[in-house]
Amino acid sequence: MEDYDVIIIGAGISGINAAYRLQSQFPKLRYAILETREDLGGTWDLFKYPGIRSDSDLFTFGFAWHPWDSDNPIAHGHSIVSYLKSAAAKYGITDHILFKHRVVGVDWSSVDNNWSLSVDCEKTSKMLSARFLVFGTGYYDYNTPLQTEIPGLDQFQGQIVHPQFWPEELDYTGKKVVIIGSGATAITLLPSMADKAAHVTMLQRSPSYILSLPNRTASWLGSIIPTSLHRRLQRIRFLYISRYFFLFCQSFPNFSRWLLGQSMSRQLPKNISSDPHFKPRYNPWDQRLCVCPDGDFFKSLHTGRANVKTDTIRTITSSGMELNSGDKLDADIIVTATGLRLQLAGAISLCVDGVPLHAPDKFTWRGVMLQDLPNAAFLLGYVNASWTLGADASSQFICRLLGEMNERGVKAAVPRMEIETAKQMVPRRLLNLNSTYVLKAQDSFPKAGDQGPWKPRDNYFDDIKFAKSRGALEGLEFLGEKKML
Numbered sequence: 001m002e003d004y005d006v007i008i009i010g011a012g013i014s015g016i017n018a019a020y021r022l023q024s025q026f027p028k029l030r031y032a033i034l035e036t037r038e039d040l041g042g043t044w045d046l047f048k049y050p051g052i053r054s055d056s057d058l059f060t061f062g063f064a065w066h067p068w069d070s071d072n073p074i075a076h077g078h079s080i081v082s083y084l085k086s087a088a089a090k091y092g093i094t095d096h097i098l099f100k101h102r103v104v105g106v107d108w109s110s111v112d113n114n115w116s117l118s119v120d121c122e123k124t125s126k127m128l129s130a131r132f133l134v135f136g137t138g139y140y141d142y143n144t145p146l147q148t149e150i151p152g153l154d155q156f157q158g159q160i161v162h163p164q165f166w167p168e169e170l171d172y173t174g175k176k177v178v179i180i181g182s183g184a185t186a187i188t189l190l191p192s193m194a195d196k197a198a199h200v201t202m203l204q205r206s207p208s209y210i211l212s213l214p215n216r217t218a219s220w221l222g223s224i225i226p227t228s229l230h231r232r233l234q235r236i237r238f239l240y241i242s243r244y245f246f247l248f249c250q251s252f253p254n255f256s257r258w259l260l261g262q263s264m265s266r267q268l269p270k271n272i273s274s275d276p277h278f279k280p281r282y283n284p285w286d287q288r289l290c291v292c293p294d295g296d297f298f299k300s301l302h303t304g305r306a307n308v309k310t311d312t313i314r315t316i317t318s319s320g321m322e323l324n325s326g327d328k329l330d331a332d333i334i335v336t337a338t339g340l341r342l343q344l345a346g347a348i349s350l351c352v353d354g355v356p357l358h359a360p361d362k363f364t365w366r367g368v369m370l371q372d373l374p375n376a377a378f379l380l381g382y383v384n385a386s387w388t389l390g391a392d393a394s395s396q397f398i399c400r401l402l403g404e405m406n407e408r409g410v411k412a413a414v415p416r417m418e419i420e421t422a423k424q425m426v427p428r429r430l431l432n433l434n435s436t437y438v439l440k441a442q443d444s445f446p447k448a449g450d451q452g453p454w455k456p457r458d459n460y461f462d463d464i465k466f467a468k469s470r471g472a473l474e475g476l477e478f479l480g481e482k483k484m485l
C-alpha cells in the first residue's frame with residue numbers, strides 16, 4: 001500500500017492548480033495526482049473537434065500563479081494543453097502525476113481515519129491510501145455524452161459524430177454538415193467547419209446569446225510597464241469586467257437583452273433575421289453566455305456556406321432530416337452537439353466504513369465538501385465565470401482547512417447537518433444555470449441548500465475571502481486527535 005497525505009484525483013486544470021496550492025503551502029506534504037488518461041489536461045486533452053477553444057478569457061481561466069502569457073484572451077485547445085503542461089513542469093507537479101491510474105472506489109475508515117482507494121492501472125489493480133482526498137474529476141461523464149432522443153437517427157446513411165469523440169481523421173471537405181445544438185460547442189464548430197465543408201447548418205431548438213469578443217488585448221500600457229505587472233493587471237481587469245457584466249445583466253435583464261440582441265443583429269447578413277434565430281427565450285446569464293472570437297460565427301454566416309435554422313426534427317431520413325415546419329435539410333454528416341452528461345466524482349463509488357454514500361441525497365457544504373463525507377473536497381468551478389476561479393477558491397480553502405486541522409490536532413473534518421436544520425432546508429441547484437444539461441442532471445448531482453454554509457457559492461471575491469480568512473467553520477465537525485501533517 002502506498003501512503004500519501006493527500007491524493008488528488010484528476011490532472012486537469014483544477015487538479016494541477018490544487019497541487020500547486022498544496023505544495024507551496026505545505027512543502028513537506030506527500031501527495032500524488034492520479035489520472036486515468038495518458039496525459040494531463042483533462043477536458044482539453046479529451047476534446048478534439050475542429051476549432052476547439054475556450055469561451056472564457058485565459059487571463060482568468062489560467063492560473064493566478066502562472067499568468068497566461070499571450071495577448072489573445074481566447075485560446076485553442078492545443079494552446080491550453082501546452083500552457084498547462086509548461087505550468088505543471090515548471091513547478092515540478094508533473095513528477096507527482098501517476099498516469100493510467102483510474103480510481104474505481106474509495107472507502108473512508110473511521111478507525112484508521114484515512115481513505116483507501118482501489119485503483120485500476122493498465123493491467124493490474126492496486127490499493128493506495130491517503131488522509132485527505134481532493135476530487136479534481138471535473139463535472140461530466142468522460143465516456144457517455146448526454147443522450148437525447150433524435151427520432152429516426154438510426155436511418156441515417158451518412159456519418160454521425162459527437163463532439164466529445166471526434167474522429168480526428170474525419171474529412172468533411174465538400175460535405176454537407178448539420179450541427180444539432182446551439183451551445184458553445186455548436187457555435188465553435190459552425191465557423192470552423194464552414195471553411196472546408198460545402199455547407200454547414202446549425203439546427204437549434206432555441207437560440208442562445210452570442211457575444212463577439214476581440215481576440216486581442218494588446219494595449220499601449222503593455223509597452224511601457226513590465227510584462228509581469230501587465231499580465232497581473234489584465235487578470236484583475238477581466239475579473240472585474242466579467243463580474244460587473246454579470247451583475248449588470250442580472251440587474252437590468254430587459255436592457256441587457258436588448259443590448260445583446262442589438263449587437264447580434266448588427267453582425268448578421270441581410271438575409272438572416274434575428275427573429276427567431278437570435279432571440280433567446282431566457283435572460284442573459286440564465287444560461288451560460290456563448291462568446292465568439294472576433295465575431296467569427298457571424299462572419300461565417302456572410303459567406304453563404306453557413307446558416308442557422310430554428311426548428312425541431314420530425315425525423316432523420318437516410319440522407320438528412322425532415323423538420324416539424326415541413327422543411328428538409330440534406331446532410332452527409334450530422335454532428336450531435338447536444339451536450340455533456342453531468343457527473344460528480346468521476347464515477348467513483350464513495351463509501352464510509354464500507355457503506356455506500358449516495359451523493360444526490362446529500363448537500364454540499366460551501367460548494368466544496370459533501371455532507372457526511374470526511375476529509376474529501378471537490379474542485380468545482382463557476383459556471384458563470386471562469387471555472388478555474390471557483391476551483392482555485394476551493395483549493396485555497398482546502399489549504400486553510402488542512403492548516404487548521406493541523407493546529408487543532410485533529411485527524412478528520414466532516415460536514416454535518418443537524419436534524420432541525422435538515423427539516424427546514426430547501427434544496428437548490430448546485431450549478432446555477434437553466435441549461436438543459438444542468439436540468440437533466442438534477443437527480444444525479446448533490447444538492448445545495450438555501451441557508452448557512454449549505455448555500456451554493458456566489459462569486460470569486462467572496463469565496464476567496466472566506467478561503468483565506470479564519471472565520472467560523474459552521475457545520476464542520478472535527479474528529480480524532482492527532483496531528484494531520
Ligand SMILES: Cc1cc2nc3c(=O)[nH]c(=O)nc-3n(C[C@H](O)[C@H](O)[C@H](O)COP(=O)(O)OP(=O)(O)OC[C@H]3O[C@@H](n4cnc5c(N)ncnc54)[C@H](O)[C@@H]3O)c2cc1C
Nearest residue numbers: 010012013014036042043054055056103137138346386387
Ligand atoms: C468543450 C468544453 C469547453 C469548455 N470551455 C470552458 C471555458 O472556456 N471556460 C470555462 O470556465 N469552462 C469551460 N469548460 C468547462 C471545463 O470543463 C472546465 O473549465 C475545466 O476544463 C475543467 O477542469 P477540471 O480539471 O475541473 O476537469 P477536467 O478537465 O474534466 O479534468 C478531470 C480529470 O480527471 C480525470 N478523472 C476523472 N475521473 C477519474 C478517475 N475515476 N480516476 C482518475 N482520474 C479521473 C479525467 O481523466 C480528467 O483528466 C469547458 C468544457 C468543455 C467540455
Ligand SMILES: *[C@@H]1O[C@H](CO)[C@@H](O)[C@H](O)[C@H]1NC(C)=O
Nearest residue numbers: 053072073074075076215293
Ligand atoms: C486568437 O488570436 C491568437 C493570436 O493571434 C491566435 O493564435 C488564436 O488562434 C486566436 N484564437 C481563436 C480562437 O481564434
Ligand SMILES: *[C@@H]1O[C@H](CO)[C@@H](O)[C@H](O)[C@H]1NC(C)=O
Nearest residue numbers: 003004005112114129130131
Ligand atoms: C491508513 O491506515 C492504515 C491502517 O492503520 C495504515 O496502514 C496506513 O498507513 C494509513 N495510511 C495513511 C496515509 O496514513
Ligand SMILES: *[C@@H]1O[C@H](CO)[C@@H](O)[C@H](O)[C@H]1NC(C)=O
Nearest residue numbers: 251252253254255257258283
Ligand atoms: C421586461 O420585459 C418584460 C417582457 O417584455 C415585461 O413584461 C417587463 O415588464 C419588463 N420589465 C421592466 C422592468 O421593464
Ligand SMILES: *[C@@H]1O[C@H](CO)[C@@H](O)[C@H](O)[C@H]1NC(C)=O
Nearest residue numbers: 282285286287429432433434
Ligand atoms: C431559471 O428559470 C426559472 C423559472 O423557469 C427562473 O425562476 C430562474 O430565475 C431562472 N434562472 C436561473 C439562473 O435559475
Ligand SMILES: *[C@@H]1O[C@H](CO)[C@@H](O)[C@H](O)[C@H]1NC(C)=O
Nearest residue numbers: 269271272302303304305307
Ligand atoms: C444569403 O445571401 C447569400 C449571398 O448574398 C447566399 O449565398 C446565402 O445562401 C443566403 N442565405 C440564406 C439563408 O438565404
Ligand SMILES: *[C@@H]1O[C@H](CO)[C@@H](O)[C@H](O)[C@H]1NC(C)=O
Nearest residue numbers: 243246384385432458459460
Ligand atoms: C453566478 O450566479 C450566482 C447565482 O445566480 C450569483 O449569485 C453569482 O454572483 C454569480 N457569480 C459570478 C461570479 O458572477
